[in-house]
Amino acid sequence: MTHNLSASRLNKAFASGELSAVEITEAFLARIEATEPAVRAFLTVTADQARDRAKKLDGRRRNGDGEIGLLAGVPVAVKDNMCTEGIRTTCGSKILGDYVPPYDADVVERLRAAGAIIIGKTNMDEFAMGSSGENSGFWPTKNPWDPGRIPGGSSSGSAAAVAAEQVTLSLGSDTGGSIRQPAAMCGIVGLKPTYGYVSRYGLVAFASSLDQIGPFARDVEDCARLFEVIAGGDRRDSTNAGRTPPAIKLGGEPSLKGVRLGVPREYFGAGIDPEVKARIDEAIVKLASLGAEIGECSLPHTEYALSAYYILAPAECSANLARFDGVRYGHRTLDSGGLLEMYMKTRQEGFGDEVKRRIMIGTYALSSGYYDAYYKKAQQVRTLVIRDFEQVFRQFDALITPTSPITAWGLGEKTDDPLAMYLADACTIPVNLAGLPGISVPCGLANGMPVGLQLIGKHFDDHKLLQYAWAYSKAAPFDARPPLGKGDK
Amino acid sequence: MALTRSQVEHVSRLARLGLSEVEKEHLTEQLSRILEHVESMNRLNTTDVTPTYHAVALQNVLREDKPHQSLDRAKVLSQAPEAEAGCFKVPKITEG
Numbered sequence: 001m002t003h004n005l006s007a008s009r010l011n012k013a014f015a016s017g018e019l020s021a022v023e024i025t026e027a028f029l030a031r032i033e034a035t036e037p038a039v040r041a042f043l044t045v046t047a048d049q050a051r052d053r054a055k056k057l058d059g060r061r062r063n064g065d066g067e068i069g070l071l072a073g074v075p076v077a078v079k080d081n082m083c084t085e086g087i088r089t090t091c092g093s094k095i096l097g098d099y100v101p102p103y104d105a106d107v108v109e110r111l112r113a114a115g116a117i118i119i120g121k122t123n124m125d126e127f128a129m130g131s132s133g134e135n136s137g138f139w140p141t142k143n144p145w146d147p148g149r150i151p152g153g154s155s156s157g158s159a160a161a162v163a164a165e166q167v168t169l170s171l172g173s174d175t176g177g178s179i180r181q182p183a184a185m186c187g188i189v190g191l192k193p194t195y196g197y198v199s200r201y202g203l204v205a206f207a208s209s210l211d212q213i214g215p216f217a218r219d220v221e222d223c224a225r226l227f228e229v230i231a232g233g234d235r236r237d238s239t240n241a242g243r244t245p246p247a248i249k250l251g252g253e254p255s256l257k258g259v260r261l262g263v264p265r266e267y268f269g270a271g272i273d274p275e276v277k278a279r280i281d282e283a284i285v286k287l288a289s290l291g292a293e294i295g296e297c298s299l300p301h302t303e304y305a306l307s308a309y310y311i312l313a314p315a316e317c318s319a320n321l322a323r324f325d326g327v328r329y330g331h332r333t334l335d336s337g338g339l340l341e342m343y344m345k346t347r348q349e350g351f352g353d354e355v356k357r358r359i360m361i362g363t364y365a366l367s368s369g370y371y372d373a374y375y376k377k378a379q380q381v382r383t384l385v386i387r388d389f390e391q392v393f394r395q396f397d398a399l400i401t402p403t404s405p406i407t408a409w410g411l412g413e414k415t416d417d418p419l420a421m422y423l424a425d426a427c428t429i430p431v432n433l434a435g436l437p438g439i440s441v442p443c444g445l446a447n448g449m450p451v452g453l454q455l456i457g458k459h460f461d462d463h464k465l466l467q468y469a470w471a472y473s474k475a476a477p478f479d480a481r482p483p484l485g486k487g488d489k
Numbered sequence: 490m491a492l493t494r495s496q497v498e499h500v501s502r503l504a505r506l507g508l509s510e511v512e513k514e515h516l517t518e519q520l521s522r523i524l525e526h527v528e529s530m531n532r533l534n535t536t537d538v539t540p541t542y543h544a545v546a547l548q549n550v551l552r553e554d555k556p557h558q559s560l561d562r563a564k565v566l567s568q569a570p571e572a573e574a575g576c577f578k579v580p581k582i583t584e585g
Contacts, residue, residue, distance in 0.1 A: 032511065045511060063495055097562075099568060100567075100568065102561060102564040102565050102567075102568070103559050103560060110528040154493075193562040194545070195544050195545050196545045196547075209542065209543050209544065227548075235552055239543070239544060239545075239547060239549075239550075241547075251543060301533070303529070304529065304530055304533060307526060307527040307528075307529050307530045308528075308530060310527055311527055318504060320506070326570055327569070327570070327577050327579055328568070328569055328577055329569060329570075330568075331570075331573070332570035336580055337580070338580055338582070338583070339506070339579055339580050339581065339582045340582050341534040342505065342519075342579070342580050344505055344507035344509050347504075347505060347506045347507065348507030348508065348509075349504060349549075351506070353512075356506060356508070356512065356516070357516065357520070359504050359506055360497070360504060360506070360516055360520060361523060361524075362500065362519060363500050363503050363504040363506075364496075364500045364520065367500065369501060374501040374524075374527070376540055377528065377530050377531070377535060378527075379540030379541055379542060380533075380535035380539070380540050381530050381533060381535065381542075382540070382541040382544075383538050383539055383540060383541045384533065384535070384538060386541060386544065393493075395526050404560075409524075418523070419519075419522055419523060419526060422523075432544075433544065435543075435544025435545045436544075459545065480534055
């Protein structure tokens with residue numbers, strides 16, 4: 001079956017002529033058609049563009065025209081907050097319901113250059129604000145492991161589509177855990193790269209000092225392959241680090257000999273599901289058996305990171321989302337007299353509850369008289385969180401934690417309690433505040449639902465994290481597949 | 490800190506975000522709870538701590554002062570709710 005092949009396998013099959021790009025594309029479009037009613041991962045399936053693209057790729061291969069890129073013949077899905085020229089980009093929001101960008105995001109240009117077939121745009125929490133996918137302005141995506149449960153968020157569709165084998169690879173974005181948490185909850189691999197490794201040009205901004213684009217895949221090799229394609233310098237993003245990652249070599253006998261891994265005790269606190277903790281403990285034993293030196297450590301400001309985040313991210317969002325005002329793109333109210341009223345009503349009609357909530361928190365925290373008490377205080381706490389990491393990274397090469405303290409919860413279970421939803425991100429948020437790379441790899445099931453192991457590394461150690469994650473996944477293969485992923489379409 | 494309804498109304502005007510009466514009521518309660526949680530930060534003494542605005546240090550990033558291709562105007566304007574004569578069109582700016 002074509003739909004369960006890895007990206008490296010598909011790429012080889014395409015290069016050798018074993019499978020044509022058209023055959024691959026048709027297989028995935030059929031798989032999407034068969035599974036989408038249950039998963040609802042896509043906001044837009046770009047069937048026509050994908051077919052055209054596949055024909056061109058096949059023509060070029062036959063003529064020996066140019067190099068075969070790393071993703072040639074590989075279907076990829078893109079979260080709907082990354083601009084795709086000529087393809088609707090909604091950000092999961094009614095306010096951008098009909099927006100068709102006039103340009104491609106840097107990552108999309110790179111996908112095209114590498115020969116990828118973009119097969120669709122995936123569902124997400126509106127403007128990437130949420131941890132369950134339920135804040136989508138369109139519909140909630142379902143977890144392929146259990147359609148009564150959330151797939152995690154905010155990159156809900158990108159994670160669910162890869163887990164359901166609707167696509168081989170996908171891109172997500174991660175501001176406080178939006179790649180790692182849904183990867184964990186859907187039983188796949190997700191990498192949030194070091195801040196600045198991947199260009200944000202063409203990514204609709206949520207919180208600019210925290211946002212980072214990264215890959216989803218079903219195995220670590222594929223995740224590394226997609227990371228290599230998207231990482232690198234781009235002058236159009238002034239926060240881009242201008243660095244190209246070193247070649248990532250995965251293979252041979254898995255070993256972590258001499259690698260020092262820290263276990264921060266604050267990540268195993270009161271809210272953790274005992275079954276999740278049991279899986280992480282087993283993973284730690286496995287990592288030790290590969291030769292890693294494991295030690296306990298402390299990141300004492302962890303509990304304050306969440307508070308700092310829920311000031312900083314809304315503050316940055318309230319500024320970034322000021323551009324959605326009914327003038328240059330997107331929705332405009334039909335019912336207004338003057339300009340001010342037009343702004344107020346357009347935004348009232350176009351934004352959903354969570355986005356409104358965050359714009360309000362952020363505007364309040366930045367408003368006269370409250371700036372020092374909230375915004376500046378949060379920036380200072382951010383410094384303390386970063387110092388914690390600097391301290392432990394003197395002693396350790398990487399840290400191991402659960403990605404999420406709990407497994408995927410039921411649809412609708414937390415929608416009335418925004419604070420409870422925020423608390424679910426406690427293990428992923430500090431990583432964004434510090435701009436560090438983090439990866440989630442599957443480490444088993446708890447009560448039938450996937451659990452993710454998070455590895456956190458030093459700045460620009462993404463290639464090492466991928467190596468560690470690869471070694472772990474070879475020693476502890478995760479072979480379980482969601483019921484949807486089994487058997488034929 | 491508990492927010493009052495009139496503070497919520499003030500912030501909604503600052504944010505240019507219209508709210509229904511029901512939304513104002515919910516937000517007054519929800520924002521108060523969120524702020525209360527966030528105020529746990531006040532347990533930390535941060536007097537001499539430098540704020541971090543960006544996790545990865547970057548110097549001023551400037552591009553070369555050279556003309557380059559920009560987006561196609563017609564394509565950009567095609568996305569506007571209203572456009573005229575090569576410009577975005579907005580409702581009247583002076584009111585009353």
